[in-house]
Each structure stands twice: as C-alpha cells, then as structure tokens.
Amino acid sequence: MEFWFSEEQTPNVRFSIRVDRQLYSGKSEFQRIDVFESPEFGRFLTLDGYMMLTEKDEFIYHEMIVHVPMAVHPRVRDVLVIGAGDGGVIRELVRYPEIEHIDMVEIDPLVVEVCKKYLPKTACCLDDPRLSIHYADGLKFVRSPQERYDLIIVDSTDPFGPGEGLFTREFYGNCYKALRADGIMVNQHESPFYAEDAVACQRAHKRIVESFPISKVYQAHIPTYPSGHWLFGFASKKYHPLRDLDDTRWNLRGLHCKYYTTTLHKGAFYIPAYVEELLKDVE
Amino acid sequence: MNPLDQTRAPIYEALEQFRKMRVVPFDVPGHKRGRGNPELTKLLGETCVGMDVNSMKPLDNLCHPVSVIREAEELAAGAFGAAHAFLMVGGTTSAVQSMVLSVVKRGEKIILPRNVHRSVMGALVLCGAVPVYVNPECDERLGIPLGMKVSEVERAIRANPDAKAVLVNNPTYYGICSDLKSIVDLAHKNGMVCLADEAHGTHFYFHENLPVSAMAAGADLAAVSMHKSGGSLTQSSLLLAGPNISGGHVRQIINLTQTTSGSYLLLSSLDIARRNLALRGREEFQRVIQMAQYARQEINDIGGYYAFSKELVNGDSVYDFDVTKLSVNTLDIGLAGIEVYDLLRDEYDIQIEFGDLGNILAYLSIGDRPREIERLVGALSEVRRRFGKKGAALMKQEYIEPQVAASPQRAFYAPHRSLPLEETEGMVCSEFVMCYPPGIPILTPGERVTREIIDYIQYAKAKGCSMTGPEDPDITRLNVLQAWKEEPHGILV
Numbered sequence: 001m002e003f004w005f006s007e008e009q010t011p012n013v014r015f016s017i018r019v020d021r022q023l024y025s026g027k028s029e030f031q032r033i034d035v036f037e038s039p040e041f042g043r044f045l046t047l048d049g050y051m052m053l054t055e056k057d058e059f060i061y062h063e064m065i066v067h068v069p070m071a072v073h074p075r076v077r078d079v080l081v082i083g084a085g086d087g088g089v090i091r092e093l094v095r096y097p098e099i100e101h102i103d104m105v106e107i108d109p110l111v112v113e114v115c116k117k118y119l120p121k122t123a124c125c126l127d128d129p130r131l132s133i134h135y136a137d138g139l140k141f142v143r144s145p146q147e148r149y150d151l152i153i154v155d156s157t158d159p160f161g162p163g164e165g166l167f168t169r170e171f172y173g174n175c176y177k178a179l180r181a182d183g184i185m186v187n188q189h190e191s192p193f194y195a196e197d198a199v200a201c202q203r204a205h206k207r208i209v210e211s212f213p214i215s216k217v218y219q220a221h222i223p224t225y226p227s228g229h230w231l232f233g234f235a236s237k238k239y240h241p242l243r244d245l246d247d248t249r250w251n252l253r254g255l256h257c258k259y260y261t262t263t264l265h266k267g268a269f270y271i272p273a274y275v276e277e278l279l280k281d282v283e
Numbered sequence: 284m285n286p287l288d289q290t291r292a293p294i295y296e297a298l299e300q301f302r303k304m305r306v307v308p309f310d311v312p313g314h315k316r317g318r319g320n321p322e323l324t325k326l327l328g329e330t331c332v333g334m335d336v337n338s339m340k341p342l343d344n345l346c347h348p349v350s351v352i353r354e355a356e357e358l359a360a361g362a363f364g365a366a367h368a369f370l371m372v373g374g375t376t377s378a379v380q381s382m383v384l385s386v387v388k389r390g391e392k393i394i395l396p397r398n399v400h401r402s403v404m405g406a407l408v409l410c411g412a413v414p415v416y417v418n419p420e421c422d423e424r425l426g427i428p429l430g431m432k433v434s435e436v437e438r439a440i441r442a443n444p445d446a447k448a449v450l451v452n453n454p455t456y457y458g459i460c461s462d463l464k465s466i467v468d469l470a471h472k473n474g475m476v477c478l479a480d481e482a483h484g485t486h487f488y489f490h491e492n493l494p495v496s497a498m499a500a501g502a503d504l505a506a507v508s509m510h511k512s513g514g515s516l517t518q519s520s521l522l523l524a525g526p527n528i529s530g531g532h533v534r535q536i537i538n539l540t541q542t543t544s545g546s547y548l549l550l551s552s553l554d555i556a557r558r559n560l561a562l563r564g565r566e567e568f569q570r571v572i573q574m575a576q577y578a579r580q581e582i583n584d585i586g587g588y589y590a591f592s593k594e595l596v597n598g599d600s601v602y603d604f605d606v607t608k609l610s611v612n613t614l615d616i617g618l619a620g621i622e623v624y625d626l627l628r629d630e631y632d633i634q635i636e637f638g639d640l641g642n643i644l645a646y647l648s649i650g651d652r653p654r655e656i657e658r659l660v661g662a663l664s665e666v667r668r669r670f671g672k673k674g675a676a677l678m679k680q681e682y683i684e685p686q687v688a689a690s691p692q693r694a695f696y697a698p699h700r701s702l703p704l705e706e707t708e709g710m711v712c713s714e715f716v717m718c719y720p721p722g723i724p725i726l727t728p729g730e731r732v733t734r735e736i737i738d739y740i741q742y743a744k745a746k747g748c749s750m751t752g753p754e755d756p757d758i759t760r761l762n763v764l765q766a767w768k769e770e771p772h773g774i775l776v
Contacts, residue, residue, distance in 0.1 A: 139657045140581075143664050165654055169631050170661035177668060210630075 005036055005044075007051050009226035010194045015051075017041055017224075023118050028110035030162045035118040041224065043119055045086060047111070047157055054224050055121055058088050061188075062122070063260040064220045064268070065232055066092035069151055069184045071250040071265060072239050076150040077101070080178065082138035082166060084155040085111035087123035093153075094128045095255055103149075105134045105141040107162055139165040145178040152179060154187035159200045167204050172211040172235070182238040189217060192275045193227035201231060206282035208235045216241050217279055218268040220259070231275070242269055287361055289561035293354040294554040297342055298334055298547060311337050311544070336547055345370065345545035346538050355554045362561040363488050363507065364498040365523035367530040372549045373541055375482045375520040376402035378506035380409065381537045382522060383450070385504065386476050387412035389692070390776045392446035394439045397685060397724070398428040398455060400480060401717055401752075404691060404727050411692040413774055414727075415443050416685055419455075420600035425591065425612050426641040429600040430454075430461030433469065440473050450478040453497055453505075456637070457644065458483070458608030459601050463500040471501070476527075479505040485513040485521075486607060489564030492572065494603035503528050512571075512607065512648050515556035519549040567649040571607050574656050575647050578609055581660045587616035587667050609645040611663070613638075617672025621747050623663075626670060631662040639718070640746060683739060685724075686731040689764070689775035694729035698765040701755070704740065707732045710763035715752030718743050724752075729775075732761065 006016040017038050024035040034046045042055030053061065066089055070076060077100045081089050085106040093102055106112055112133065115123040126133070134141060142152075152175050157163035165171055166187075175185050187208070190201040209215045212235035222230045234241045247262035271279075308315050317324035317332030324332050338344040343352040352370060359368035371378045379402040387393045389411030395403060396419045407414055417435045419428040436449060449470040454460045463479065470477040479497030481487070485507050487496040497505035505523040509515040524533055560567070579590040589612040595601045613623045624638025636646040645659055688711045689697070699713040709732065716726040725736060725743075740758060744750055750758050 137654065137657050139654075139661045143581075143661050162654065165658050165661070168658060168661070170658060170665045173665040173669065174661055177665075 005038070005046070007046070007049060010196065013194070013226075015224070015226070017044070017054075024114055026110060026114065028108050030108045033108075033110060033114050035114060043121075044224070045115065045119060048161060050158060051224050052157070053086055053088065053119075053122065055119070057223050058086075058122055059257075060220050060222050060259045061225075061230070062088035062092050063257050064218075065089060065153055065155060065186055065188060067250075067255075067257060067260040068218060068232070068234065068241065068265055068268070069153075069186045070096060071246065071262060072234075072236075072241055072244050073150060073182070073184050074246065074249075078149045078151075079103070080105070080142070080145075080149045080152045082142070082152070082154045082156065083107075083163070084153070086115045086119060087112075087126045089153055089155050090128065090131060091122060091125045094125045094130065096253075099130060102128075102131045103134060103141075104131060105136055105138045107135070107137055109135045137165065139168070139171050139174070142171065142174040142178050147178070147180045147183075149179055150183055152183065152185040154185065156188055159190070159204070167200065167207070169207040169210065172208050176211050176237070179237060183236070184239060185212070185233075185235045187233045187235070189231035189233040191225060191227045191230055192272075192278055193229050197226060198278060202278055202282050204233065205279050208233050209283050212236060214238075214240060216269055217271060217275070219271055219275075220268065231271075234269075242266060289358060289362055289558060291354075291358065292551075292554045292558045293351040293358070294342075294547070295551045295558075297351040298336075298551055301336070301341055302333060308336075310339070331548065334547055334551065337544065342547065345372065345541070345550065346543055347534075352550065355550070355557070358561075359521060359553070359557045360523070362557050363521070363523050364496070365505075366526040366528070367524040367533065369522040369524075369533065369537060370545075370550055370553050371520040371522055371537070371541070372518060372545045373520075374518045375506050375508040375511075376400075376405070377537075377541060378508075378520045378522040379403055379480055379482070380406040380540065381533065382478050382504040382506050383407070383412070383448075384410050384539070385528070385533050385536045386448045386478065390690070392443050393448045393450060394436065394443065394446050394475075395450040396428070396431045396452060396461075398452065399450065399724075400452075400482060401715065401724065403450065403480065404715065404724060407691040408695045408728065409692070411690060411776070412447075413690045413776060414687060415439050415446060416687070418684060422595070422601075425589075426614075427457050427459070427610075427639075428455065429595075430459050430602060431466070432599045433462050433465045434599075436461075436466050437469060440469065440475070444473065446475055448476045448478055450480060451497075451502070453479045453481050453484050453487070453500075453502075454494060454603075454605045454608070456483060457610045457642070458605035459595070460494040460603040460605065462599065462602040463495055463497065463502065467501045476503040477501075478503065481505045482508040483511060483608070484605070485509055485511060485560075486564070486568045486571070487605070489560050490568040490572070493568070493607070494605055498523055498525060501525065504533070509553055509556055511646070513556050513560060514649050516549050516552035519553045519556075521553065568607065571647050571649060571651065574651055574653065575607050575609050577653075578645075578647070578656050578660060582609075582611055582663055585660070585664045585667055587671060588613060588663060589615065607647055609647055610642055611645070612642050614641045616667045616670075618666070618670060619746050622670075623666055625747065626666050627659075627662055631658070631665070633659060633662050635659075639748065640743065683725065683733070683735055685727070686733070687729055687774055688731050689729035691728045693775050694764060699762040700765050701760045701762050704737060704759055704761050707761045707763050708734055708737060713762045713764050714754060716740060716750065716758065716761070717752045718748045718750060726752075726761075732763070 044054035156166040159167040383406035582590040620638035627633040
C-alpha cells in the first residue's frame with residue numbers, strides 16, 4: 001500500500017510526499033485542516049490541501065521572517081503577528097528578551113488547537129506570558145491601533161481563501177498606521193516562479209510599495225513550497241534592511257540559528273534578475 | 284403540480300430532462316450546444332452553452348406559457364404573495380415599462396415621484412402618458428431624495444383627480460420607503476391603481492424586519508429586480524400583479540416589447556433563485572441584515588463617515604428604511620461620494636454600487652461574506668486617513684422642481700435643434716439628462732431648462748458624475764424644441 005499527499009502547485013505540476021499516517025483531519029468555519037506524518041519531512045500541516053509547514057523545513061521560513069527585521073530594528077518592544085497559528089513565528093520571537101508584548105491575531109482557533117496538539121515543535125511557546133492571542137480577522141484587528149507596534153509580521157496563507165484580505169492595499173495601509181514612526185512590517189511574499197504565484201507576488205509588492213517609503217524583497221529556499229524559491233517583503237518607515245543592519249549587535253546575542261546568519265541576511269536581498277524585473281515593473 | 288411546492292423548479296427540471304434526451308438540434312440558436320463557437324464554450328463552459336436553447340414544446344414558450352414556464356410563474360406568484368407573476372428577461376426596465384404601459388395610455392396622467400428610474404420615463408415616451416411629479420422631500424444633511432409624503436400624494440391626487448395611477452419607489456436606491464400601504468389605500472379610494480418599482484426591494488418579501496412589500500401592501504403591480512438582491516442572473520426580473528389586474532392584459536403588453544427568444548439561462552436562473560428565496564430567503568436575509576448592521580457600526584466608528592439607517596425614519600417622507608442598504612454619507616471627510624467611489628475602485632480594487640455627490644452605496648446581498656465586509660471597512664478607514672480633508676465645502680444635491688411644459692412623448696418626437704448648454708435657459712428640453720448613478724433625471728423631454736439646472740449640470744460634470752442621456756455625450760450642447768409656443772392651457776400632449 002502506498003499513501004501519498006499531493007498538492008497541485010499549478011494545474012500542471014504536482015508535489016507529493018509519502019505519508020505514513022494521517023494524524024488529524026477536520027473542518028473549521030474557515031478551512032479544512034489536516035496533519036500528516038511522513039518519513040521524509042516529519043509531521044506536516046496543510047490548510048485546504050495547501051502545504052503550510054513541515055517539521056523538516058519550517059525553520060527556514062520562521063527564522064527568515066523573524067530574524068531579518070529583528071537584526072535591523074534597534075529596539076523592538078511591541079510586536080503584532082498576523083496569522084501564525086502554528087506558533088513558529090512566536091517560537092523565534094520569544095528568544096528576544098527585550099520584546100515586551102506580542103499580539104498574535106489568528107482567524108482560526110482550530111488551527112491553534114490542532115497545532116498545539118500535533119505540532120509541538122512549532123507550537124511550543126504559545127503559552128509565553130508576553131503573548132496575547134486574539135482570534136479575529138487580521139484586517140479588522142489592524143484597523144484600530146495607531147502607532148502601537150515596532151514590528152508587524154504577516155504570516156499569511158495564500159492570497160486565495162481566508163488570507164485574501166491580508167494581501168490588500170487597505171491591509172498594508174492599516175499596518176502602516178499601526179506601526180510606530182520607525183516600525184517595520186515583514187510579510188510572506190509568495191513565490192515569483194510559477195505564473196499565477198508571480199502575479200500574486202507582483203500585486204502584493206505593488207501595494208506595499210504604495211504604502212511604505214522603504215520596500216525591499218528578500219528570498220529563501222523552502223523545499224516544500226511551490227518552486228522552492230520563496231520571497232519575503234521588508235517594508236519600513238525608517239530603517240533600510242541592509243544599511244541599518246547591525247550585525248555585531250545581533251551576533252553578540254549568541255542566538256543559534258539553523259538557517260539565518262547576518263551574512264546570509266545580506267545575501268538574501270540580492271535577488272535573481274527576473275525577479276528584480278518583475279518587481280520593478282510595479283514600483 | 285402543487286403550486287405551493289416551492290422545492291420544485293420546473294424550468295430547471297425541464298432543462299435537465301431535456302439535456303438527458305440528447306436531442307439533435309436543427310433549430311436555433313446556431314451555436315448548437317456550443318459546438319459552433321468553441322471559444323465561447325471554453326469561456327462559459329459546456330453546461331452553460333448547452334442550456335442556451337430555443338423555446339420548444341418540452342420547454343414551453345415565454346410569449347404564451349402553458350407548461351413549465353407557467354408553472355414557474357405560478358410558483359413565483361406563490362412565493363411573492365401575488366395573483367400573477369411574469370418572468371421577465373429584459374431587465375427590470377422591461378418589467379417597469381410593462382407595468383406602466385399596462386395602466387396608462389396617451390394623454391392619461393400618472394402620479395410619480397421625481398426620483399423615478401429612467402425606465403419609467405422611457406415608458407412615458409412610449410405610451411404618451413403625462414407625468415405629475417410629487418416632490419420627494421430632500422434630506423438636507425445627506426442631500427438625498429426621500430420618499431413621497433402621503434399628504435403630497437393626496438395633494439397631487441386632488442389636483443389631478445383624472446389621473447389613472449400612482450407609482451411608488453419601494454424602496455429608493457438609498458433604501459428609503461414611503462408609506463406604501465397608505466398610498467395604496469389613497470389611490471384605490473380615488474379609483475387609481477398603485478404601481479411599485481421594487482427594483483431594490485426583492486428581499487422585502489422574505490423577512491419580517493424589512494419594509495412592507497408591494498404585494499403585502501395591496502399594490503396592483505410591482506416590478507421586482509430578482510437579479511439585484513434575489514440572486515438571479517443579470518437582466519432577469521419579475522413583474523408581479525395583484526388580484527385586480529387582468530393577467531392576460533399584462534401578458535399582451537409584455538409581448539409588445541419582449542423578445543420572442545427568451546433566454547433559458549435567464550429563465551432558469553429566475554426559477555432557481557425563486558426556489559432558493561422561498562426555501563431559505565429568511566435566513567439568508569437575516570445574515571445580510573446582520574452584516575449590514577455590523578458594517579454600519581464599524582464605518583460610523585471610523586469617524587467622519589455617516590452610515591445612515593433607521594434613525595432617519597420620520598413616519599412620513601421616510602416611513603421605513605431598508606437596513607440591508609449600506610448607504611454612507613462622505614461629506615464630513617471632505618470628499619464627494621463619487622470621489623470615494625473612484626478611490627475604492629482605483630486604490631483598493633473594491634467596486635461599489637454608486638457614488639453621488641454626497642454618498643456612496645455598497646450593495647450587500649446573499650453572496651456577501653464577512654471577510655469582504657472587513658475589506659470595505661478597512662478601505663474606507665484608509666481612504667479617510669490618506670485622502671480625507673477638513674472643512675471642504677461641498678455643494679449638496681438639491682431637488683430642482685421640474686417645470687413640465689409638454690408630455691415626454693410629444694417633446695421626444697417634436698422637431699428640435701441643438702444649442703450650447705449655456706444658451707438653453709428658458710427653452711423646453713427634448714431629451715433626458717441624467718446624473719448616473721443614481722439615475723435620477725435632471726431634465727426629461729418636455730421640461731423647461733432653468734438657470735439652476737444649467738449650474739447643476741456643470742457642477743455635477745466637474746465633480747466627475749457620469750452624465751448620460753443627451754445626444755451630445757459631453758453635454759456641452761442640449762437639444763431643445765424648435766418652434767415653441769407657450770401653451771396657455773397647460774401641458775402639450
């Protein structure tokens with residue numbers, strides 16, 4: 001007997017992982033949630049059949065979405081995290097003692113519950129006393145705060161489905177408003193490779209460029225995401241992701257990472273020519 | 284078939300049955316189940332083009348329904364509490380026009396509010412009836428036309444006892460309702476029929492907390508836009524008739540202008556939408572009401588915007604308010620409604636129903652979800668933050684009392700000449716000028732052009748409202764009647 005999970009990364013491309021067993025399957029008000037166990041990638045979480053994370057490669061995504069802004073901003077006290085029900089972003093954030101408070105806004109309580117039960121490697125720190133979890137629509141939550149956060153991390157799903165509102169102009173504008181005068185917003189920025197993803201990537205970039213004075217894109221290699229080539233957006237009111245990188249300060253913290261280094265930080269902003277072009281088209 | 288069995292959808296069922304029979308088509312339409320137009324089939328899908336078929340025995344005939352269309356009409360009549368229902372495929376425009384043409388003819392008077400839809404004016408051009416306008420009250424703060432006061436209708440009836448009909452918007456585009464029940468009674472007491480334009484009121488039939496529907500109020504005919512809040516395809520509509528109207532006569536009138544090739548896509552969409560509303564309408568509209576109320580509260584919390592609702596109700600010119608309508612006044616953020624309308628589309632990819640000088644209207648329906656509401660509210664808060672101004676003095680929309688000099692038909696067909704707009708003051712206009720949306724006439728054929736009207740046209744143009752109607756699309760010129768002699772004895776018919 002063979003048991004495989006397959007995701008259609010495009011209508012013509014399929015990505016499959018051999019599965020040992022399915023640990024969970026359920027449907028919330030917002031989406032279908034599944035957790036599988038696999039020989040190659042360990043446990044993995046899918047939402048509506050789309051890969052969210054695997055135990056084997058989640059560190060890449062979570063380290064890159066957290067440590068890049070943390071190595072640039074000199075003093076992050078208040079953080080807003082949108083999405084991130086799996087807890088991976090929180091796990092990386094709580095490594096910084098100077099962070100005083102984290103608001104995490106996840107639309108789907110069931111995702112958090114399922115992750116706490118089946119994905120302890122990422123959901124390990126969801127009980128941190130500095131963390132407040134709000135089960136709410138991210139777009140709605142970010143509408144009211146003004147200049148309250150130093151860092152906003154948008155750990156969204158794809159721009160089709162419940163996460164759609166997190167790729168909009170109004171959302172990025174509201175994030176701008178919710179950030180302090182030197183605030184940074186980092187978002188998962190889709191992949192530039194397959195045509196449909198590239199359009200989403202371009203649209204997101206266009207809207208961020210329109211909303212923030214500084215808007216750069218950086219990359220990482222994430223094997224289980226479509227094409228493996230994934231982008232993040234770094235949008236900021238004041239700090240430049242390279243010129244304001246304080247590598248000495250970050251390295252003195254002695255945080256051990258499996259993917260992120262301050263050297264890689266610099267390299268990550270050097271993106272392929274076709275991606276540069278794709279983004280320039282909408283700048 | 285039991286006419287009360289609302290789980291049935293006879294047209295849809297007949298189409299399904301027909302598809303299974305795999306009949307070889309040697310009739311129209313010529314695309315023959317899409318095979319003759321593969322690109323169209325790819326776009327619309329095989330199911331869709333396969334359903335685009337001609338009238339035939341098993342599928343009935345819209346011009347003279349005897350089987351499945353007739354059954355669908357009976358079910359619709361049952362669902363809406365009407366004596367007769369007619370499935371319409373030429374939009375609610377054709378429903379409104381058939382309704383008017385059914386009750387008035389050349390030279391006869393019809394009492395109507397000025398803020399009627401252009402389709403009513405079109406009907407008057409077609410039939411030669413003479414409009415008697417009732418001034419809808421205007422809300423000064425919002426700059427919107429309200430409903431007709433019962434006393435104003437009474438005054439019009441007393442001044443025109445020979446009028447044949449009274450037409451009521453139920454509700455207006457903005458969701459405002461007149462006291463329909465009292466107006467119906469008043470009309471009937473004076474031997475007149477009462478018509479309701481329910482282009483924006485389909486849902487009134489399916490929820491007890493919404494304003495009274497035309498059929499429940501005893502109106503004689505109602506044009507109901509199923510494709511607006513009812514969920515059927517664009518261009519499909521319903522005409523409803525009460526017990527005092529001859530169904531056969533209405534059918535004859537409809538057949539004067541309705542296509543003989545009624546689309547089965549439209550007909551089946553009416554059938555399925557009716558079934559859905561009859562079975563699940565109440566819960567669906569309960570959800571819509573809750574979303575609209577939530578959105579109103581959130582929008583009012585942003586500050587500057589005024590999303591209005593039942594607090595406008597004053598027992599007369601605003602007898603009731605349709606709470607599913609999300610109308611928002613934008614003047615206090617220093618932007619015209621039309622500017623907010625454009626910003627929402629251009630900056631935020633949000634298309635709303637309309638913007639006028641002072642307001643926007645977002646149309647909520649059974650297809651909406653909370654997440655889209657959040658986008659709208661989020662975008663409105665951003666529009667205020669990024670583009671809001673302070674203390675911008677904006678001209679408000681004002682009701683300009685029309686001066687009717689000739690019947691619309693007479694003026695429409697009379698010899699005319701084209702003059703620069705500035706030189707038309709005092710002349711009699713021979714064409715329509717609409718500020719669209721919301722499609723309320725500024726001038727209709729047969730009305731005198733005044734200074735006030737010229738100023739208003741120029742202002743609305745400058746504000747970016749789309750002005751439609753005249754032959755000259757830029758409205759720098761206007762057609763006026765050529766040889767105009769004052770008619771001392773009133774209106775030229």
